[in-house]
Amino acid sequence: MTALSQERIMELIPHRPPFLWLDAAEVAGETLTAQAFVAPDLPLFEGHYPGAPLLPGVIQLEMCYQAGAVLIAALGQGGGGLPVIARTDGVKFKRMIRPGETCEIEVKITDRLPGAVYLIGKVSVDGKLACRCDFTTAEAKPESI
Template identity: 40%
Template sequence: MNHIETYLPHRPPFLFVDDAHIEGETIIATHTFHDDDWFFKGHFPSFPIVPGVLLVESMAQAGGVGAKLMGIYPKSLFMFAKIKEARFKRPVRPGDTLKMEILNVRASSVFLHQKGVGKVGDEIAVEAEWISISSGVPE
């Protein structure tokens, strides 16, 4: 899919979805992290890895795109209300492509409860569950 920016308010350098589509009930999305991404300069210079919070952010952004592809449009900008669970199983490094698989646990125009897995190749890098709510701020 092209035009991810038509589905998300995020913009570079804080846009972490390159492509997204729906397979059955699952949102499938990808993002490739590049050597020159801003956070690698300080996290950690001798062993650069994607910060865990940005992996969860990537999955939440993918979930937002997927919700819209499924016809779920927020009344206003969705923002994190809670990150219920997050587990980090392997580092994501410059050049890695994160493949995200997101499921809606419960979804409406005011509330998104989602969970997902992010993989590099066949290895799970991150698993998380989160809740986003409609903020009242126009998108």
């Protein structure tokens, strides 16, 4: 098992605060488990259900996507391009995530093709599933973005 600090995560993927959604991670084989504390003072809570703030589902998906990019890079399987999402399927939201909670993100590689990696992602809080998705990553050349 390989532990990854947030500093190491930033060496592996191009995401940076305020849009980096992983605090730390561990890689075991073709699985990555990460943690992300949902700070109560995030500006997005000012507009996402004021008075009853919830972490948007799109951010939960982004946590999975970033974890997938870290896993691919940590395994040395990236080709030097920028990791982008090519497809998302089977998205299910099962539990709301509130400010002050800590998310556990798990991603597993399920298949590979030239230029594409297929993964399953899950976000949980206190052992309860909040979000699940299947997704595919591809690499984009920086000049094409």
